[in-house]
Amino acid sequence: MEPAAAKLIGAGIACIGMGGAGIGVAFIFGNYLSAAMRNPAAAQGQFGNLIFGFAVTEALGIFSLLIALLLLFVPL
Numbered sequence: 001m002e003p004a005a006a007k008l009i010g011a012g013i014a015c016i017g018m019g020g021a022g023i024g025v026a027f028i029f030g031n032y033l034s035a036a037m038r039n040p041a042a043a044q045g046q047f048g049n050l051i052f053g054f055a056v057t058e059a060l061g062i063f064s065l066l067i068a069l070l071l072l073f074v075p076l
Contacts (some may be wrong), residue, residue, distance in 0.1 A: 003076050004076075006071065007071050007076070008072075010071045011068040011069075011071040011072045014065075014067040014068040015064065015065070015066055015068050015072060016062050016064075017060065017061060017063070017065075017067075018061045018065055018068075020060075020061070020064075021047025021057050021060055021061025021062075021064065022056060022061070024057040024060075024061075025054060025057050025058065028050065028053045028054060028057060029050070029054070032046065032050045065067075
């Protein structure tokens with residue numbers, strides 16, 4: 001296999017992490033909304049956990065994008 005083809009395949013595989021981050025964010029917000037509808041009094045207390053979970057999940061997605069861009073644009 002040629003190195004250029006391997007770089008493109010590796011970048012594509014690294015982009016799977018961005019899809020996983022999107023699914024993770026949807027999962028976090030969906031569960032928060034479900035819990036807030038069941039117990040509205042406790043929703044405000046869990047908002048900090050929601051934002052922390054969102055930030056960590058998005059950071060992993062951005063890290064995945066960074067790896068893909070490094071694989072694409074760094075010369076061999």
